[in-house]
Amino acid sequence: MRLLVLGGTxxxxxATVRExxxxxxxxxVFNRGRHGNVPAGVHRLRGDRTAPDGLAALSxxxxxxxxxxxxxxxxxxxxxxxxxAGAVPHYVYVSSGSVYAPPVEPGVAxxxxxxxxxxxxxxxxxxxxxxxxxxAAVEVFGDRALLARAGLILxxxxxxxxxxxxxxxxxxxxxxxxxxxxxxxxxxxDVRDLAAWMLDRGIDGAGGAYNVIGRTGHATMGELLDxxxxxxxxxxxxxxxxxxxxxxxxxxxxxxxxxxxxxxHEYRWLQERGVERAYAAGLVCRPVAETVADTxxxxxxxGRVPARAGRPARAAVGxxxxxxxxxxxxxxxxx
Numbered sequence: 001m002r003l004l005v006l007g008g009t010x011x012x013x014x015a016t017v018r019e020x021x022x023x024x025x026x027x028x029v030f031n032r033g034r035h036g037n038v039p040a041g042v043h044r045l046r047g048d049r050t051a052p053d054g055l056a057a058l059s060x061x062x063x064x065x066x067x068x069x070x071x072x073x074x075x076x077x078x079x080x081x082x083x084x085a086g087a088v089p090h091y092v093y094v095s096s097g098s099v100y101a102p103p104v105e106p107g108v109a110x111x112x113x114x115x116x117x118x119x120x121x122x123x124x125x126x127x128x129x130x131x132x133x134x135x136a137a138v139e140v141f142g143d144r145a146l147l148a149r150a151g152l153i154l155x156x157x158x159x160x161x162x163x164x165x166x167x168x169x170x171x172x173x174x175x176x177x178x179x180x181x182x183x184x185x186x187x188x189x190d191v192r193d194l195a196a197w198m199l200d201r202g203i204d205g206a207g208g209a210y211n212v213i214g215r216t217g218h219a220t221m222g223e224l225l226d227x228x229x230x231x232x233x234x235x236x237x238x239x240x241x242x243x244x245x246x247x248x249x250x251x252x253x254x255x256x257x258x259x260x261x262x263x264x265h266e267y268r269w270l271q272e273r274g275v276e277r278a279y280a281a282g283l284v285c286r287p288v289a290e291t292v293a294d295t296x297x298x299x300x301x302x303g304r305v306p307a308r309a310g311r312p313a314r315a316a317v318g319x320x321x322x323x324x325x326x327x328x329x330x331x332x333x334x335x
Contacts, residue, residue: 001025001203004061004088006049006080007069009036010309011159012094012150012191016067017042019195030058035309049076055083065202067092073123074132081140091141092202095149097211097273099131103266109274110149110209134209143207148198151213151273152188152259155291156298161305162258165318166225167296171232177324177331178238179246179253179260182222186259187271189213190291197283210278216271219288221260227292241331249327251319258317 003020007013008029014036020027021039028043038044045057050073058080066088070077081091099114117131119139124132137145154163170176194212201210225238243262247253253261254270261271275283299305308314319327 001065002063003027003199004058004063004066004084005029005069006066007031007309008038008042010069011157012153012194013067013069013309014157015155015191016069016195016198019192019199023199028061028063031309035307049080055080058083058087061087063088065090065092065199067094067198067202068133068137069094070133071096071126071129074117074119074121074129074136077133078119078136078139081137081145085140090144090146090202090205090207091137092146092148092198093133093137094198095134095147095209096126096130097149097151097213097270098127099134099149100269104269106269106272107274108211108269108272110211110277141207144205145208146198146202146206147209148194148212149209150189150194151211151270152186153191153194154188154295155191156294157191157306158295159306159308160314161317163224163228163292163295164299164305165258167228167232167292167299169318170225170228170236171234173235174237175239175328176225176236177257177319177328178225178240179221179251179257179262180240180242182220182240184221184260184262185217185271186219186221186224187213187216187273187275188218188259190286193283193285197278197281201281206281210281211273211275212278212283213273213275214283214285215275215279216273218285223288224259224292227289228296230289231293231296239328239331241327245331246327249330251327255315255317256319 003025008017030045032048033046047057048054101113101115114131115127117128119135121132134147261268
Protein backbone atom coordinates (compact mmCIF):
# COMPACT_ATOMS: atom_id res chain seq x y z
CA MET A 1 0.00 0.00 0.00
CA ARG A 2 1.13 3.52 -0.78
CA LEU A 3 0.30 6.11 1.89
CA LEU A 4 0.56 9.88 1.68
CA VAL A 5 0.44 11.82 4.95
CA LEU A 6 -0.09 15.58 4.77
CA GLY A 7 1.96 16.56 7.79
CA GLY A 8 3.53 13.45 9.22
CA THR A 9 5.92 14.82 11.84
CA UNK A 10 3.52 15.80 14.63
CA UNK A 11 1.62 13.69 17.14
CA UNK A 12 -1.11 12.03 15.06
CA UNK A 13 0.74 12.26 11.76
CA UNK A 14 3.88 10.73 13.23
CA ALA A 15 1.94 7.83 14.75
CA THR A 16 0.22 7.24 11.41
CA VAL A 17 3.55 7.12 9.59
CA ARG A 18 4.99 4.65 12.10
CA GLU A 19 1.93 2.40 11.92
CA UNK A 20 2.09 2.32 8.13
CA UNK A 21 5.79 1.46 8.22
CA UNK A 22 5.07 -1.31 10.72
CA UNK A 23 2.70 -2.77 8.14
CA UNK A 24 5.34 -2.62 5.43
CA UNK A 25 3.64 0.14 3.45
CA UNK A 26 5.37 2.67 1.23
CA UNK A 27 5.07 6.06 2.99
CA UNK A 28 5.37 9.60 1.66
CA VAL A 29 4.95 12.73 3.77
CA PHE A 30 4.27 16.24 2.51
CA ASN A 31 5.14 19.20 4.75
CA ARG A 32 7.27 22.31 4.99
CA GLY A 33 10.21 20.46 6.49
CA ARG A 34 10.39 22.78 9.49
CA HIS A 35 9.39 20.40 12.26
CA GLY A 36 10.82 17.08 13.27
CA ASN A 37 12.32 14.26 11.28
CA VAL A 38 10.85 11.30 9.47
CA PRO A 39 11.87 7.67 9.96
CA ALA A 40 14.28 6.00 7.56
CA GLY A 41 12.60 4.84 4.40
CA VAL A 42 9.97 7.59 4.31
CA HIS A 43 9.93 9.78 1.21
CA ARG A 44 9.57 13.47 2.10
CA LEU A 45 8.02 16.01 -0.23
CA ARG A 46 8.39 19.66 0.72
CA GLY A 47 5.84 22.36 0.18
CA ASP A 48 3.69 24.95 1.92
CA ARG A 49 0.02 24.37 1.27
CA THR A 50 -0.77 27.99 2.23
CA ALA A 51 1.57 29.48 -0.42
CA PRO A 52 0.87 30.05 -4.12
CA ASP A 53 1.80 26.88 -6.00
CA GLY A 54 2.70 25.39 -2.61
CA LEU A 55 1.28 21.97 -3.54
CA ALA A 56 3.40 21.55 -6.67
CA ALA A 57 5.44 18.72 -5.13
CA LEU A 58 2.32 16.52 -5.14
CA SER A 59 1.96 16.76 -8.90
CA UNK A 60 2.35 13.46 -10.70
CA UNK A 61 2.17 11.29 -7.60
CA UNK A 62 -0.19 8.38 -7.02
CA UNK A 63 -1.17 6.82 -3.70
CA UNK A 64 -3.73 4.39 -2.33
CA UNK A 65 -4.69 6.59 0.63
CA UNK A 66 -4.06 10.07 2.01
CA UNK A 67 -4.32 11.12 5.66
CA UNK A 68 -4.58 14.85 6.32
CA UNK A 69 -3.87 16.16 9.84
CA UNK A 70 -4.36 19.88 9.04
CA UNK A 71 -6.02 22.06 11.70
CA UNK A 72 -5.61 25.49 10.13
CA UNK A 73 -7.57 27.35 7.46
CA UNK A 74 -10.23 25.12 5.84
CA UNK A 75 -9.44 26.39 2.35
CA UNK A 76 -6.05 24.65 2.60
CA UNK A 77 -7.82 21.29 3.01
CA UNK A 78 -9.85 22.00 -0.09
CA UNK A 79 -6.76 22.98 -2.08
CA UNK A 80 -4.98 19.76 -1.10
CA UNK A 81 -8.06 17.66 -1.85
CA UNK A 82 -8.42 19.20 -5.31
CA UNK A 83 -4.73 18.66 -6.01
CA UNK A 84 -5.09 14.98 -5.08
CA ALA A 85 -8.50 14.29 -6.63
CA GLY A 86 -7.03 12.20 -9.45
CA ALA A 87 -4.09 10.83 -7.50
CA VAL A 88 -5.70 8.98 -4.60
CA PRO A 89 -9.07 7.19 -4.22
CA HIS A 90 -9.76 7.93 -0.54
CA TYR A 91 -9.18 10.94 1.72
CA VAL A 92 -8.94 10.61 5.50
CA TYR A 93 -9.29 13.87 7.39
CA VAL A 94 -8.30 13.94 11.07
CA SER A 95 -11.10 15.97 12.60
CA SER A 96 -12.28 16.50 16.17
CA GLY A 97 -15.28 16.20 18.45
CA SER A 98 -14.93 19.96 18.85
CA VAL A 99 -16.94 20.36 15.66
CA TYR A 100 -20.26 19.76 17.47
CA ALA A 101 -22.41 22.85 17.89
CA PRO A 102 -23.08 23.92 21.50
CA PRO A 103 -24.87 23.17 23.66
CA VAL A 104 -23.60 19.60 23.31
CA GLU A 105 -25.34 16.84 25.22
CA PRO A 106 -23.50 13.84 26.68
CA GLY A 107 -23.70 10.86 24.35
CA VAL A 108 -23.54 13.04 21.24
CA ALA A 109 -23.39 10.95 18.06
CA UNK A 110 -22.22 11.73 14.55
CA UNK A 111 -25.56 12.99 13.26
CA UNK A 112 -25.62 15.92 15.73
CA UNK A 113 -25.31 19.43 14.27
CA UNK A 114 -21.84 20.90 13.86
CA UNK A 115 -20.72 24.51 14.16
CA UNK A 116 -21.31 26.82 11.24
CA UNK A 117 -18.24 26.70 9.03
CA UNK A 118 -17.11 27.47 5.51
CA UNK A 119 -15.03 25.09 3.42
CA UNK A 120 -13.36 28.08 1.78
CA UNK A 121 -12.63 30.08 4.94
CA UNK A 122 -9.31 31.37 6.17
CA UNK A 123 -7.85 30.53 9.57
CA UNK A 124 -10.27 30.78 12.48
CA UNK A 125 -10.94 29.11 15.78
CA UNK A 126 -10.30 25.39 16.19
CA UNK A 127 -13.93 24.12 15.96
CA UNK A 128 -14.62 26.10 12.78
CA UNK A 129 -11.29 25.14 11.26
CA UNK A 130 -12.03 21.45 11.76
CA UNK A 131 -15.68 21.69 10.70
CA UNK A 132 -14.67 23.69 7.63
CA UNK A 133 -11.94 21.17 6.88
CA UNK A 134 -14.54 18.40 6.96
CA UNK A 135 -16.70 20.29 4.51
CA ALA A 136 -13.74 20.92 2.22
CA ALA A 137 -12.77 17.23 2.13
CA VAL A 138 -16.36 16.15 1.43
CA GLU A 139 -16.81 18.85 -1.21
CA VAL A 140 -14.09 17.19 -3.30
CA PHE A 141 -14.21 13.50 -2.32
CA GLY A 142 -17.86 13.09 -1.29
CA ASP A 143 -18.50 9.72 0.34
CA ARG A 144 -14.86 8.80 -0.29
CA ALA A 145 -13.89 11.20 2.52
CA LEU A 146 -13.49 9.63 5.97
CA LEU A 147 -13.86 12.12 8.83
CA ALA A 148 -12.18 10.84 12.00
CA ARG A 149 -13.60 12.91 14.85
CA ALA A 150 -11.07 12.18 17.54
CA GLY A 151 -11.36 13.27 21.16
CA LEU A 152 -8.77 13.27 23.91
CA ILE A 153 -5.70 11.66 22.32
CA LEU A 154 -3.03 10.20 24.60
CA UNK A 155 0.09 8.13 24.08
CA UNK A 156 3.73 8.47 23.04
CA UNK A 157 4.41 11.69 21.19
CA UNK A 158 1.69 13.75 22.88
CA UNK A 159 2.44 17.40 22.15
CA UNK A 160 -0.07 19.05 24.50
CA UNK A 161 1.22 17.37 27.61
CA UNK A 162 -1.84 16.18 29.53
CA UNK A 163 -0.71 12.66 30.39
CA UNK A 164 2.96 13.75 30.50
CA UNK A 165 2.03 16.36 33.12
CA UNK A 166 0.51 13.71 35.37
CA UNK A 167 3.48 11.39 34.89
CA UNK A 168 6.02 14.10 35.66
CA UNK A 169 4.00 15.38 38.60
CA UNK A 170 3.69 11.94 40.18
CA UNK A 171 7.36 11.25 39.51
CA UNK A 172 8.26 14.24 41.70
CA UNK A 173 6.64 12.42 44.62
CA UNK A 174 4.96 13.72 47.75
CA UNK A 175 1.26 14.44 48.08
CA UNK A 176 -0.45 14.71 44.71
CA UNK A 177 -3.78 16.50 44.37
CA UNK A 178 -6.00 13.89 42.70
CA UNK A 179 -9.36 15.09 41.38
CA UNK A 180 -12.23 12.89 42.46
CA UNK A 181 -14.05 10.76 42.29
CA UNK A 182 -11.62 7.87 41.79
CA UNK A 183 -14.17 5.98 39.70
CA UNK A 184 -14.84 8.90 37.32
CA UNK A 185 -15.12 7.32 33.84
CA UNK A 186 -12.71 8.67 31.23
CA UNK A 187 -12.99 8.73 27.45
CA UNK A 188 -9.86 8.97 25.32
CA UNK A 189 -7.96 7.13 22.59
CA ASP A 190 -4.35 6.03 22.30
CA VAL A 191 -2.86 7.72 19.25
CA ARG A 192 -1.65 4.36 17.92
CA ASP A 193 -5.17 2.92 18.03
CA LEU A 194 -6.46 6.01 16.20
CA ALA A 195 -3.79 5.62 13.52
CA ALA A 196 -4.48 1.91 13.03
CA TRP A 197 -8.23 2.47 12.72
CA MET A 198 -7.81 5.28 10.18
CA LEU A 199 -5.54 3.16 7.98
CA ASP A 200 -7.82 0.13 8.20
CA ARG A 201 -10.99 2.00 7.36
CA GLY A 202 -9.32 4.27 4.81
CA ILE A 203 -8.09 1.31 2.77
CA ASP A 204 -11.53 -0.28 3.11
CA GLY A 205 -12.98 2.86 1.50
CA ALA A 206 -15.15 3.87 4.44
CA GLY A 207 -16.60 7.36 4.32
CA GLY A 208 -18.51 9.76 6.54
CA ALA A 209 -18.02 10.90 10.11
CA TYR A 210 -17.02 8.71 13.05
CA ASN A 211 -16.37 9.56 16.70
CA VAL A 212 -13.03 7.75 16.92
CA ILE A 213 -12.49 7.49 20.66
CA GLY A 214 -12.73 4.76 23.27
CA ARG A 215 -15.88 4.02 25.22
CA THR A 216 -16.56 6.11 28.32
CA GLY A 217 -15.22 4.07 31.20
CA HIS A 218 -12.51 2.27 29.20
CA ALA A 219 -10.51 3.61 32.16
CA THR A 220 -11.24 5.70 35.24
CA MET A 221 -9.35 8.60 36.76
CA GLY A 222 -8.17 6.26 39.50
CA GLU A 223 -6.92 3.65 37.05
CA LEU A 224 -5.04 6.29 35.05
CA LEU A 225 -3.26 7.74 38.09
CA ASP A 226 -2.63 4.32 39.64
CA UNK A 227 -0.94 3.29 36.40
CA UNK A 228 1.19 6.44 36.53
CA UNK A 229 2.22 5.58 40.10
CA UNK A 230 3.15 2.08 39.04
CA UNK A 231 5.29 2.98 36.03
CA UNK A 232 7.14 5.87 37.68
CA UNK A 233 7.81 3.95 40.91
CA UNK A 234 7.45 7.29 42.69
CA UNK A 235 7.15 7.83 46.43
CA UNK A 236 3.89 9.69 45.95
CA UNK A 237 0.49 9.67 47.63
CA UNK A 238 -2.70 10.46 45.75
CA UNK A 239 -4.91 12.77 47.83
CA UNK A 240 -8.36 12.32 46.33
CA UNK A 241 -10.40 15.48 46.61
CA UNK A 242 -14.11 15.98 45.97
CA UNK A 243 -14.87 17.80 42.73
CA UNK A 244 -17.08 20.33 44.54
CA UNK A 245 -14.10 21.42 46.64
CA UNK A 246 -11.89 21.84 43.59
CA UNK A 247 -14.47 23.73 41.56
CA UNK A 248 -15.23 26.05 44.49
CA UNK A 249 -11.51 26.84 44.66
CA UNK A 250 -11.48 27.88 41.01
CA UNK A 251 -9.71 24.81 39.63
CA UNK A 252 -10.37 24.56 35.90
CA UNK A 253 -11.12 21.04 34.70
CA UNK A 254 -9.18 19.79 31.66
CA UNK A 255 -6.51 22.50 31.94
CA UNK A 256 -5.51 22.92 35.61
CA UNK A 257 -5.91 19.18 36.23
CA UNK A 258 -5.55 17.61 32.80
CA UNK A 259 -7.92 14.90 31.52
CA UNK A 260 -10.36 15.47 34.43
CA UNK A 261 -13.91 16.72 33.71
CA UNK A 262 -16.33 15.97 36.57
CA UNK A 263 -19.90 14.82 36.12
CA UNK A 264 -22.34 17.68 35.69
CA HIS A 265 -19.75 20.05 34.20
CA GLU A 266 -20.78 21.85 31.00
CA TYR A 267 -17.93 20.17 29.12
CA ARG A 268 -18.54 16.69 30.48
CA TRP A 269 -19.70 15.67 27.00
CA LEU A 270 -16.02 15.67 26.00
CA GLN A 271 -15.78 12.44 28.01
CA GLU A 272 -19.16 11.03 26.98
CA ARG A 273 -19.51 10.83 23.20
CA GLY A 274 -21.37 8.12 21.35
CA VAL A 275 -18.89 5.70 19.79
CA GLU A 276 -20.94 2.74 18.61
CA ARG A 277 -20.37 3.54 14.94
CA ALA A 278 -16.56 3.44 15.32
CA TYR A 279 -16.64 0.22 17.34
CA ALA A 280 -18.92 -1.38 14.76
CA ALA A 281 -16.28 -0.38 12.20
CA GLY A 282 -13.53 -2.23 14.06
CA LEU A 283 -12.14 0.21 16.63
CA VAL A 284 -9.99 -1.58 19.23
CA CYS A 285 -8.49 0.25 22.21
CA ARG A 286 -5.52 -1.00 24.23
CA PRO A 287 -5.45 -1.06 28.06
CA VAL A 288 -4.73 2.18 29.89
CA ALA A 289 -1.70 0.64 31.62
CA GLU A 290 -0.05 0.14 28.22
CA THR A 291 -0.71 3.73 27.14
CA VAL A 292 0.68 5.09 30.42
CA ALA A 293 3.76 2.85 30.44
CA ASP A 294 4.66 3.58 26.82
CA THR A 295 4.19 7.33 27.32
CA UNK A 296 6.49 7.23 30.36
CA UNK A 297 9.11 5.31 28.37
CA UNK A 298 8.88 7.82 25.52
CA UNK A 299 9.18 10.77 27.93
CA UNK A 300 12.36 9.26 29.29
CA UNK A 301 13.77 9.15 25.77
CA UNK A 302 12.82 12.66 24.63
CA GLY A 303 13.13 14.49 27.97
CA ARG A 304 10.27 16.93 27.47
CA VAL A 305 7.00 17.42 25.61
CA PRO A 306 7.78 18.47 22.02
CA ALA A 307 6.51 21.63 20.37
CA ARG A 308 3.34 21.26 18.36
CA ALA A 309 3.93 20.90 14.63
CA GLY A 310 2.98 23.88 12.54
CA ARG A 311 0.60 25.64 14.92
CA PRO A 312 0.91 28.31 17.62
CA ALA A 313 1.88 26.94 21.02
CA ARG A 314 -0.93 26.29 23.48
CA ALA A 315 -0.89 27.46 27.07
CA ALA A 316 0.81 25.01 29.41
CA VAL A 317 -1.48 22.56 31.20
CA GLY A 318 -1.40 21.57 34.86
CA UNK A 319 -1.25 23.33 38.21
CA UNK A 320 1.98 24.98 39.25
CA UNK A 321 3.49 23.47 42.43
CA UNK A 322 2.73 26.43 44.69
CA UNK A 323 -0.95 26.47 43.83
CA UNK A 324 -1.19 22.71 44.25
CA UNK A 325 0.35 22.94 47.74
CA UNK A 326 -2.15 25.65 48.68
CA UNK A 327 -5.07 23.55 47.44
CA UNK A 328 -3.83 20.49 49.32
CA UNK A 329 -3.49 22.49 52.51
CA UNK A 330 -6.96 23.98 52.14
CA UNK A 331 -8.49 20.58 51.46
CA UNK A 332 -6.78 19.14 54.52
CA UNK A 333 -8.15 21.84 56.83
CA UNK A 334 -11.54 22.09 55.14
CA UNK A 335 -11.05 25.80 54.40
